[in-house]
Amino acid sequence: MTQKNRLQSGGRIDRSKALTFTYNGKEYKGFEGDTLASAMLANGIDVIGRSFKYSRPRGIVAAGAEEPNAVMQLGATEATQVPNVRATQQELFDGLVSGATNGWPSVDNDLMGVVGKVGGKMMPPGFYYKTFMYPQSMWETYEKFIRKAAGLGRSSLENDPDSYEKINQHCDVLVVGAGPAGLTAALTAGRAGARVILADEQSEFGGSLLSSRETLDGAEASQWVEKVTAELAGMKEVMLLPRSTVNGYHDHNFLTIHQRNTDHISDKAPAGQARQTLHRVRAKWVVLATGAHERPLVYGNNDVPGCMIASAVSTYINRYGVVPGNELVVMTTNDGGYQAAFDWQDAGRKVVAIVDTRQNPQGAQVAEASKRGINLIKGSGVIDVAGSKRVTGVSIATLNAEGTAVQGSVTKLSADTVATSGGWSPVIHLAGHTGSRPVWDDKVVGFLPGPTVEKRLVAGAIAGDFTTAGALAQGAEAGRKALAELGLGQAEIELPATEEVVVHPPMTLFQIPHLKKTSEAPKQFVDYQNDVTAAGIELACREGFESIEHVKRYTALGFGTDQGKLGNIAGMAIAAKATGRTIPETGTTIFRPNYTPVTFGAMVGRDRGELFDPKRYTAMHKWHVENGALFEDVGQWKRPWYFPKAGETMQQSLDRECKATRESIGILDASTLGKIDIQGKDAREFLGRVYTNAWAKLAVGKCRYGLMCGEDGMVFDDGVTSCLGENHFVMTTTSGGAARVYEWLELYHQTEWPDLEVYFNTVTDHWSTMTISGPNARKLLQELTDYDVSKENLGFMDWREMKVAGVPARVFRISFTGELSFEINVQANFGLQVWEKLFEHGAKYNLTPYGTETMHILRAEKGFIIAGQDTDGSVHPYDLGMGWAVSQQKPFSFIGKRGMAREDCVRENRKQLVGLKTTDPTIVLPEGAQGVFDPKAPIPMPMVGHITSSYWSANLGHSIAMGLVKGGLDRMGEKVYYPLADGRVVEAEICSPIFLDPKGERQNV
Amino acid sequence: MLHIYCPHCCEYREEEEFHVKGQAHLARPLDPEACSDKEWGEYLYFRKNPRGLHHELWVHAAGCRKFFNVTRDTVSYEIKEVYLIGEKPSVVAASVSAK
Amino acid sequence: MSDTNSVAIMNQVPDAAAGVRAESPLHHADLATVAHKGNKIGGVHFREVGLMGHLTLRCDPNNAELIGAAARVLGVELPLTPLSSVESGGTIVRWIAPDEWLITVPNDQSFDLETRFRAEMSGHYSLVNGSGGLTIYQVSGENVVDMLKKSTPVDLHDSEFPVGKVVSTVFAKSGAVIRRTGANEFELLVRRSFADYLWLWIQSASAEFGLVVEA
Incomplete structure (x- = not known):
């Protein structure tokens, strides 16, 4: 197939380097410098997937991270499968294999299209919640929709063959976004010698300058970008991270950056290279220069492939040399939308009309349109489009001055592309991750970052200034401010001259009215990815969901990997209108990390396989x-x-x-075994306070077993402590409890009894x-x-x-x-x-x-407990029959003494540790089995305690067990029954847990 | 991920070096035997859960292993001050609301 | 009662005559062979300095008498500034906590040093021999900081981590005491039981730069 939408010249692609890629099993060509999306558009691929709820055909809408539809499945092999990749962010490489995420058997003609229509009706807003109220028999019907909703695409079932890095970074200033504002911020900070990290999600720095036809210092803007980037690259303390998305902004200026090192080169990273790197950055100051996303307008059937946002159309033409259609209709509420028409016309294709919702738009753009002979339709809107797999025409109607109702007749025009601009939304996602509430700005017609406790600055479009001159100046100012706050001196940079732009007031309009009321009009999509419509939001409001947070959860607006990049503002506006409030009154939801999806591989880094968790070894x-x-x-x-x-x-x-x-x-x-060396003249006193038994008289050269309890009186560790010298002991703890006991000793010493002269040191290793x-x-x-x-x-x-x-x-x-x-x-x-x-x-x-298993059997034959196996945090020494290890004579109220005297600890019928001998000596009870006194009791049977330890004893020739039994110590000789999962009921007799050598003669020889 | 100033090491370190030990200033009763079950139960189990300033006990577990106190805003996660065991906080709920 | 009676000390190192082989925590890795067969050039260099004597001293830094006595025994002042260290002759003293220092000497000197401490110092302090539980990894090379950044969250920039600085911190999923010994040289004190895990980790984290093992 030829690249029918590719221009002969222009753009930042290399036409001498043709690349082959596969989409849904078919081969296509693109060029180096393309994204997967631009290459698909060049090849005239309209449908790139089906929407997950209604299964409607969808096309590419945007050109960046905000793309909601073109979320692809990538990977040439099973092992290299990657879901959730935005085609607009994926650079093309030779041999790239991609597929649509949703839709089977094919996106063009799938069975789900039929099912989906039924499903759509069955899936109103609140679907998830309503579903759970249905009888269980309905579940299977819904499950497949739930599965699809749970995540787009699928992950590999094989081991990931790639390696990933995770790196800790520290810097003075982290600049997020390398558009005009980010570049001047980084340059200013860098010139003063600050440690700077500049990260941008795109392959090249420049941001909006890469796809704009504006000039800087009278030359192409990219020349200035190259100059600044070169200077930054030469600075020792500056780290430049292209292809790096700052995805999370966490507390105290901790940010995570997901860098894609090789995703633009090949399916699997070249040998020796990490596919991706996760940077964990602690920044003293953060400058957010994340720009803005253009908002599409909400109108009937606005999800038909061919409906795009206006700036994306310009980007495809100017940056990639791709015109994504033949006949264009632009609909705009502001001056910005016009540029798409001009670029389209300059590319040699037909502009059908510019539809401006403003009654009387003025200024240079209007004049330019007129000069170019473009059909400008004022005070009107596209209320509906025709077509299913591609736009075939538009219905245009005159609107009232407020844009709330259709007036007059409808005109139908033929077109295959509709580019809309509803104004710009500052990209405030990161600014909200730490809990700062965005603030509505009427002039910007959007939310701006709210106040924050973080050391954070904003510059450029995110701050509401959508001009290049403003971005350049604000970036430099943010750089200077960060330097001043850091005490790093001053630095000046010369700002390039920009073209003068006079912006005329935009119209505040999000949803284009239809002849019919919203609930009856053709579907007007707000959130493409989650298939949320204007009617759905209205319905949610009618059903009583007024809080925007509830509307979000009820409709799924802004859910998932989309995080409301395109649809959030329109959604808020529709909810506001439906509830009779203003947008600021309605408020906005908070965006969450991550901004775009992060692979598990990057999060895991090298903590996998052999290095998943430390393995500790002894010297033997x-x-x-x-x-x-x-x-x-x-x-x-x-x-x-x-x-x-x-x-x-x-x-x-x-x-x-x-x-x-x-x-x-x-x-x-x-x-x-944990080993803690204890020295000091008060060591003995300290032991007396943390163990339940007496230590005052333990002589040098002697060892003693001790139980440790928490303040609640419950056993939490045990071990033998030996007196090495009058002021010197060595304590042993359980193997698993060593670190916890050591910290616990320090806690009491440092916070409760700092007057005791004692030091603890771990000597386990x-x-x-x-x-x-x-x-x-x-x-x-x-x-x-x-x-x-x-x-x-x-x-x-x-x-x-x-x-x-x-x-x-x-x-x-x-x-x-x-x-x-x-x-x-x-x-x-x-x-x-x-x-x-x-x-x-x-x-x-x-x-x-x-090994440990024989150790467990041998000690169980003797009735010795293992803390953590025979105890579980609800067992005190008396429950264990170990009252002999508790000294009530000690003058100091040791830890656990008061706790084990609580009413509940001294009541009758507590669960107590006893030995259990099965009537059939060959049966080894499963550990964890619950006992009952009456095996014929109706269900639910009253349970009286569980088996804690159970083994076959070769020495005794029968099974042995220990378990907790209610009032067990007073029930010697009585029977307990253990109903097992396999239907057997095992009878056992309560006995002493000391099965072997009750007098201790064997050890005392 | 908090960034916490260790008052013993005298520099900021990452949260992963620390363990939080819950509410600060929970003195063990000097005479536990004199406590009623209710009083002992309160010492053992009842904890504040304020929206706003909270005084917490932390330990620099992977560093110097010293305990210290942190005054943290549970809404913004801002750390207002760190101070040594035995010291009293200078930033308390009343002083903030008086501002 | 004198300290020597109230505290048990023992020369834990067998006489040479006994012919007992000592094994450092990485003994099983046979670094000599790895060094012989492995890379000769690379961005990260690794060497285990095992079998040293490591003593932990704990005492009140405000007790001039104790601090003075320690200085007399060690021949250098205890570093009282947080996160600092001193090195003199074969002795390294690292600040670990306000009341804790980690002293490294050749292992056959540890008992002698312990004995002199016990003779010289009285009052409230503790001295513990941890030699069997620790080993030193010397890591160096032009990419050593790049490797360490993958492993520890502390800031290793020269301005924040000058030569001589010591920090106890997280290292991979274990811990280490890190001391900078040169522009591109660090010393990691690691626990015996974690030694193999950290050795595997360092090999993996250094792979892209080339790892040169020295022995």
């Missing part, structure tokens, strides 16, 4: 891997779970590990900890140390310093298995050496490595 990790360990995540730690031998099932491994430990000796890498456990543990340890580790010299709950395998160590005789156990701690740099030495000497004892 390599050994575990080499010895076949499977790993379990404990917080970020990778802990050995169990060590299967060839051909073993998990249960077989666990049985072997459990038996080896009880019969001879097992070893556990316990390095992940410093020590490698290996626990040898079992009847042969002492023999093995003795082989590796000169120190006498006999019962007499190293008793239960003692610790001593000694050398183990030649390495200085602290050895703690504490036990979590109920066996004779020694916890050997050495500086982690020597951990693996000691571990390996233990195995050298331990082979003859069948020294068996075990």
